[in-house]
Amino acid sequence: LHLTCHRPKHEIIKILNEARRNNIRNILALRGAGSRRGTVELRWAFELVQLIRREHGDYFCIAVAGYPEVHLDCWNSSLLPPSEQSRLLDLKRLKEKVDSGADLVFSQFCFDSDIFAKFQQNCEDMGINVPVVPSYLPPQTWNSFTKFTKSLNSSLPEETKAELEKLKDNDEMLRSYGVEMSSRECKKILKVSKVKALHFVTLNLISSVVNITQKLKIAKKVNLLHWKGSRQEDEVRPIFWAHRQSSYVTRTADWDEFPNGRWGDSQSAAYGDLSDNYFLRKRNNRELIREWGVPQSEQDIRDVFVKYMQGEIKSLPWCDESALSGETSFISEDLIWMNRDGFLTINSQPTVNGAPSDDPYVGWGGENGYVFQKSYVEFFCSPENWEKLKNILTKTNEFKSLSYHAISFDGDQYKDSRSELQRVNAVTWGVFPGREIIQPTVVDTESFVTWKEEAFDIWLTAWASIYQEGENETLEGYSSLSEDNLRSSPTVLPTSPLQSRMQSFSTINNEEFSKARETIQKIHDTWYLVNIVDNDYTSEGGHLFRLFKRVAFDNMSREKLRDLVQNMYEENSTLRLQLLKAKAEIEKLKLKKL
Secondary structure, eight states, X not given: OEEETTSOHHHHHHHHHHHHHTTOOEEEEEOOGGGGSTTOSOOSHHHHXXXXXXXXXXXXXXXXXXXXXXXXXXXXXXXXXXXXXXXXHHHHHHHHHHXXXXXXXXXXXXXXXXXXXXXXXXXXXXXXXXXXEEEEOOOOOHHHHHHHXXXXXXXXXXXXXXXXXXXXXXXXXXXXXXXXXXXXXXXXXXXXXXXXXXXXXXXXOOHHHHHHHHHTTSSOOOOOXXXXXXXXXXXXXXXXXXXXXXOOSOOOTTSSSSOOOSSOOTTOTTOOOTTOOGGGOOSOHHXXXXXXXXXOSHHHHHHHHHHHHTTSSSOBTTBOTTOOOGGGGGTHHHHHHHHHTTOEEEEEEOOEEEEETTOTTTOOSSSSOEEEEOOEEEEEEOHHHHHHHHHHHHHOSTTTTEEEEEEETTOOEEEOHHHHHOSEEEEEEEEOTTSOOEEEEEEEHHHHHHHHHXXXXXXXXXXXXXXXXXXHHHHHXXXXXXXXXXXXXXXOOSSSHHHHTTSOGGGOOHHHHHHHHHHHHHHHHHOEEEEEEEOOTTOSSXXXXXXXXXXXXXXXXXXXXXXXXXXXXXXXXXXHHHHHHHHHHHHHHHHHHO
């Protein structure tokens, strides 16, 4: 049982009692991202361990997490390797968890046997006298593997990294290489480890781990049957599919052995509890505040989203650093437009009608096939903006190809008739010689209802929680400690009120932090999470993004419309001149070759 600190004490005690009634004896006690929220009663994992021991004595076997490469909260900066002081602080925190009653330590996944061996020795020198078990993350898909290794700054040999990148467009080959690589590296780790055991991070994908344990000769051969019986009644079929970078949100695409949807099917046995997203945000508060600022209004929040879409900042609470994909460039201007108008996008894809399956931007699944996808977008918007959208969607026939689903934090829902009748809507599929039509990506209405719990929770656990009282004092110290680094790589330009507040940490006060939390809390409590799919994938221009322009135009005065047209004319003129210059340069190069 994985247990985190983000719930109130009485709920944790209730969970523990229920676990005991069901003969569950093993608990992995973690802090979790939710513990950053100011309202929680437990802020640290050692407090959770103490609570478990106080309530149930020695009944449970308790494991805690250890970090061979140091927890990022102890780093001075995620851009620089941790100092010896950082390593010592992290070990002291681990010892505190063990001294509180932990029985063993699961390390964060580690790919270097020398680093792990040194960590085990450091633990022993610190007086940590419980087993320290090595963890390993086998590569399963390019997206998931790079997401987790980047989020934790895990060291990976350059040769391995290069080999994995070569295979990133073919899941089957990447997984096969991952089994060989993992078997080889796990042998090295077991050789140096003082504990002859391994903890695998599976992400609910079992076959690779079974194959690795068989190669290590620590498990009997298992015949994995991924499918039994008739498939006639199933809405999503299990399939192998090649990686494609279509989604720019941290999303649980790997719930099942074969990824079966953008959110997955809510009936999946691996669906689980989406609220425990503690591993998705590993950068410390100081760096996040430098990137997102201290928003004092909804307009400030819009500015952060626009900056992300323009590439000026590298992440959002819902989106990791590698989230923006190649295909996003086809709709980036539309997405920037949406965010400026208060439709805060966290996921999207453009229309694709029969593109070659090896297309560098939208292709997937190998060669000689053709891929298709419906355009779609997922976003947060205010009740006022949702009312405007709803009026257009329900009172005109102009956008009849669009299906939609909107839901608030309190569960207030709106769905079109198509979504009411069809729970699952395929939004990506491929046609390949000698194979059935492959349908790897769906929008599932029931899954969306469950996903909204996490999506709204991220506003508080990953954003509002970083503005804690007293954090401004930490920021002031951080600013002086990192002065040279800040001069060499400035992250804030004085072009908006939000950015101006970021120029000097010393000017940030608790009132501004309080206002930031209040602003984000209001969005969490009142806004809607919406997804819209354009089912007409043959339309060249598409209807989806035209909908948002219609909303914007309907609310513009004549003066604003005139200014917009003037700006567009000037931008088009600039682009035309750039195109003519580029053509002239190409002609010069051709003449040189002759």
